[in-house]
Each structure stands twice: as structure tokens, then as C-alpha cells.
Amino acid sequence: MKTLELPISEFVIRRQQFCDQMPDNSVAVFFAGKEVTRSNDTEYLFCQNKHFLYLTGFHEPDAILVMVKNSTHQSVLFCREKDPLKEVWHGKRVGAIKAKSSYQFDQAFNLDDFELTFADLLSDKSQLWFCQGTDSANEARLMALLSTVKGKSRQGIVAPTTLFDCQEIINEMRLIKSAAEIDIMKQVNIISGGAHTRAMEKCRAGLYEYHIEAELLHEFARNGARHAAYNSIVASGDNANILHYNENDQQLVAGELLLIDAGAELHGYAADITRTFPINGTFTEPQKHLYQVVLSAQNKAIAAIKPEVTLAHLNDIACEVLTQGLLDLGILSGDYQQLLADKACKKYFIHGLGHWLGLDVHDVGNYQVKDKRQLRPFKPGMVLTIEPGLYIPADDTEVEAKWRGIGIRIEDNILVTDLGHENLTVNAPKSIEDIESLMAKHR
Structure with a gap:
């Protein structure tokens, strides 16, 4: 399957847009990620620093972008030099010459040239911009270079006097x-939704959670998304009450539910999808009732998404539905309005309703939180998750046994659009009827 890629022009525009917000006579620095040792002389699969990736599209470790x-505006890349021997062992390198032309930087140099060249770029500038508090080693490196430039004051060279956190x-x-993002x-959601569908098709009692995890990863990779965006959660039975469960080593038991929280990563962009379904293909009556409460809350919250709406408002909607549903089932008792005021449903809905999504699963961006409420109005082009849930542990003796x-x-x-919203997660069944129908076809 051929996957979409961002054109290099997209990264050039981003660098221009960033520089437009810099004051005259300033320098900004972004560092690429580093390879991390997994064990002895082997490394984890490399994941590029997402700020660096956003501005460059460049996938090698250790590189540095200076603007x-x-x-x-001037953009300058420092990257690993070409080295035939190292490339035989560890793979091809782009090199400075090709990086300049292929990624459309104004200049490109080998990494060994960074200290001397950066000191020259920093000289007689008034501000130094970088992401503060995110990379202590590189921050110390910058401060050492800044001190070097300050030491040239007798030569008439002026060092920046303002350090600005540009995060x-x-x-x-x-x-x-x-639009390109x-x-x-959309494509990574289609791939990820297909993986959730495959999991439903392949699910059987007697298999282990890791068998289903393998089906997810297979579907990601065969469609061009080699990596998962995060460790897949494949949680059967009571394991689903552990929010970030990822041992994925328990046997699947008929009559229990299987909660899967998994998404692929494509060209750095994440999907984040959760589905919960019966291991044997048919919901029990208690499972069906609880599931429909969660689904109704999600559907009503999603339906309200449009520009200027806030996550706080959506959370109110979801909590209203969850509270009424739990009250109807006898899991909560009392006056509905008082239960709402007391946030009683939060005993069972123990996390937030959603988060931004993009290059990171929990993506960057201010939520404008006040009094623990996320009050930022939505704008077209924002992407967020909506993920209500209900969690009743097996040892919760305050509820009837059938719910435990x-x-x-x-x-x-x-996706928030000009007129409302678009659900990118379109091909993973979630209604009770669609789930049971799909699974019945593959029994």
C-alpha cells in the first residue's frame, strides 16, 4: 500500500512561518533526537524529536537546525557526515550536500562544524531561542557556546542577552x-481502524492477548505503517480496568470483554483508537448495558463538536449521559442533579474525555485550563480524541456482582472543520450490532 508523504515545501513553509514570529537579530536552535541504547550494543528503533521533524522532515539522529x-530568514542544518564504513554497518546517511538540496535548507554542514559555525551565527545577535527544559545535555552545550561568544566581547563581538523559550x-x-497533515x-486512521477490525475478526477464547497484539502490528505494517504510535493496550477482562496496561500476556476467556487501545504511526503522525468488544462475539446483558451508556456518551459528545466549542463543554455532555446511565442501571443512586454536581460518575469515569492528537499521541498545544476545566475554543484544523469510559474493577464490592x-x-x-467536525475513525465497528455482526461472520 502506498502511503502519503508530506512534500518538502510543507517544511519550508513551516520554517518561514516560525521565522516570521522571531524578532530581527535572533537565532533559534532545534536538536534532533538521539539513538537510545536498548541493551549493550543494540538500540531502540529511532524516533525523531517531533519539533525537529515538524520543521525539517529530516529523519537522522543527532542533527541540528539553526534558523x-x-x-x-536563513535555515542551516548540521548533520552526520558521509562515512562509507559506518554506512555499511548502520545504513546510508544523507550528508550535508544532499541535505541542502533535497530538504531545501539555505546551508548545510557536517556536525563537526557546529561549534565554530554556530558561534559565528550567534555573534552580534540579541536573542537566542530554544526549547528550554527539554534536553539538559544540549542546553548545557548551548550555554557553553554562549559563554564562548561572551568571551569575545573585547573583540567587539556581542552575545545574545535574551534567552527565549520558543516551545x-x-x-x-x-x-x-x-490539509496535507x-x-x-486520515490515512493512518484508516490503517489503524482496519487493524481493530482485524482484531475483532481474529479474536477467539483460548488465544492470548499478545496474539491479538500481533494481529494489530501485522495490519499496521502491511499497510505501510511500520511502527505503532504507542505500546498497544490489549486488555482482557479485569485488565481493562488498568488504564495503561500493556503486559498483554493473559489468556482470553469466553464471556469477558477485550479492550484494545492501539494506533499506528505514519510519517510521524499518530492514530489513537480504542474499541471494546466481547471475546466470544456476543455481549452479555450487563456488558451490553454498560457499553451502550459509554457509546451514547461518546456519540453525543462528538455530535457537539464544532468551532468555538470547548473540551469542558464536551465533558459536561459526556458526564450527563454517563451519570444518567449509571443511575438507570442502579450503579449510582440518588438525585440526578446532585450526582452531577458531585461528579459522581468520575468514580467510574476516571480519566479525561480527550486530548490533542498529531505528531504526538498526546499532542502539544495549550488547553487553557482554568479550575481544572479545558476552556480553549476549538478552531478548524485541530484534531482531538474523544474517549469516554467506565471502569468497574473486579474487587468493587459496592456494586452488584454482574458489573464487576x-x-x-x-x-x-x-477533526474540527469549518462547519463542524469529521470523524477520522470511520472503519472500526463500534455499535453493538456492527461488532456482533462482524464477529459472527468470522466464528
Whole structure:
């Protein structure tokens, strides 16, 4: 399957947009990620720093992007030099010459040139921009170079006197997705939704959670998304009441539910989908009742998404539905309005309703939280998850036995559009009828 990729022009535009927000006579620095040792002389699969990736599209470790703002913009990349021997062992390197032309930087140099060249770029600038508090080693490196430039004051060279944390600026840029980004996010959702469908088709009592995890990863990779966006949660029975469960080693038992929270990553962009379904293909009556409460809450919250709405408002909607549903089932008791005021449903709905989604699963961007409420109005181009859930552990003796050990979460990825919203998670069944019908075909 051929997957979509962002054109290089997209990264050039982003660098221009970032530089437009820099003051004249300033320098900004972004560092690529580093390879991390897994064991002895083997490394984890490399994951690029997402701010760096957003501005460059460059996938090698250890690289550095410098942007200079005077009367014009200048982008400079420092990357690993070409080395035939190392490339035989560890793979091809782009090299400075090809990086400059292929990624459309104004200049490109080998990493060994960074200290000397950066000191020259920093000289006589008034501000140094970087992401503060995110990379202590590289931050110390910058401070050492800044001290070097300060030491040249007798030569008439002036060092920056203002250090500026530019994270908020790039976070805000990343929050609003371009048309090209949205196309990739649609594709990674289709791939991920197909994996959830495959999991339902392959699920059988007697298998182990890791068998289903393998089906997910297979479906991701065969459709061009080699990596999962995060460790897949494949939680059967009471394991679903552990929010970030990922041991994935228990045997599947007929009569229990299976909660899967899994999404692929495509060209850096994440999907984040959760489905909960019966291992033997048919919901029990208690499971069905609880599941429908969660689904109704999700559907009503999603239906309300449009520009200027807030996550706080959606959370109110979801909590209203969950509270009424739990009251109808006898899991909560008392006056409905008082239960709402007391946030009684939060005993069983123990996490937030959603989060931003993009290059990171929990993506960057200010939520404008006040009094623990997320009050930022939605704008077209934002992508967020909506994921209500209900969790009743097996040892909760305050409820009837029929409800115990049930954990349910349903999660979709939603794009805010000019007129409303678009659900990107369109091909993973979630109604009771669709789930049972699909699974019945593959028994």
C-alpha cells in the first residue's frame, strides 16, 4: 500500500512561518533526537524529536537546525557526515550536500562544524531561542557556546542577552493541522481502524492477548505503517480496568470483554483508537448495558463538536449521559442533579474525555485550563480524541456482582472543520450490532 508523504515545501513553509514570529537579530536552535541504547550494543528503533521533524522532515539522529532572522530568514542544518564504513554497518546517511538540496535548507554542514559555525551565527545577535527544559545535555552545550561568544566581547563581538523559550510558539503551530497533515492523519486512521477490525475478526477464547497484539502490528505494517504510535493496550477482562496496561500476556476467556487501545504511526503522525468488544462475539446483558451508556456518551459528545466549542463543554455532555446511565442501571443512586454536581460518575469515569492528537499521541498545544476545566475554543484544523469510559474493577464490592470486572472505553479521532467536525475513525465497528455482526461472520 502506498502511503502519503508530506512534500518538502510543507517544511519550508513551516520554517518561514516560525521565522516570521522571531524578532530581527535572533537565532533559534532545534536538536534532533538521539539513538537510545536498548541493551549493550543494540538500540531502540529511532524516533525523531517531533519539533525537529515538524520543521525539517529530516529523519537522522543527532542533527541540528539553526534558523537566523535578520532582514531575511536563513535555515542551516548540521548533520552526520558521509562515512562509507559506518554506512555499511548502520545504513546510508544523507550528508550535508544532499541535505541542502533535497530538504531545501539555505546551508548545510557536517556536525563537526557546529561549534565554530554556530558561534559565528550567534555573534552580534540579541536573542537566542530554544526549547528550554527539554534536553539538559544540549542546553548545557548551548550555554557553553554562549559563554564562548561572551568571551569575545573585547573583540567587539556581542552575545545574545535574551534567552527565549520558543516551545509555546511551535506548540501552537503544531496544533492547527494543514490539509496535507490531515490527509496523512486520515490515512493512518484508516490503517489503524482496519487493524481493530482485524482484531475483532481474529479474536477467539483460548488465544492470548499478545496474539491479538500481533494481529494489530501485522495490519499496521502491511499497510505501510511500520511502527505503532504507542505500546498497544490489549486488555482482557479485569485488565481493562488498568488504564495503561500493556503486559498483554493473559489468556482470553469466553464471556469477558477485550479492550484494545492501539494506533499506528505514519510519517510521524499518530492514530489513537480504542474499541471494546466481547471475546466470544456476543455481549452479555450487563456488558451490553454498560457499553451502550459509554457509546451514547461518546456519540453525543462528538455530535457537539464544532468551532468555538470547548473540551469542558464536551465533558459536561459526556458526564450527563454517563451519570444518567449509571443511575438507570442502579450503579449510582440518588438525585440526578446532585450526582452531577458531585461528579459522581468520575468514580467510574476516571480519566479525561480527550486530548490533542498529531505528531504526538498526546499532542502539544495549550488547553487553557482554568479550575481544572479545558476552556480553549476549538478552531478548524485541530484534531482531538474523544474517549469516554467506565471502569468497574473486579474487587468493587459496592456494586452488584454482574458489573464487576468490566472495563469499557471507546475512542475516536475527530477533526474540527469549518462547519463542524469529521470523524477520522470511520472503519472500526463500534455499535453493538456492527461488532456482533462482524464477529459472527468470522466464528
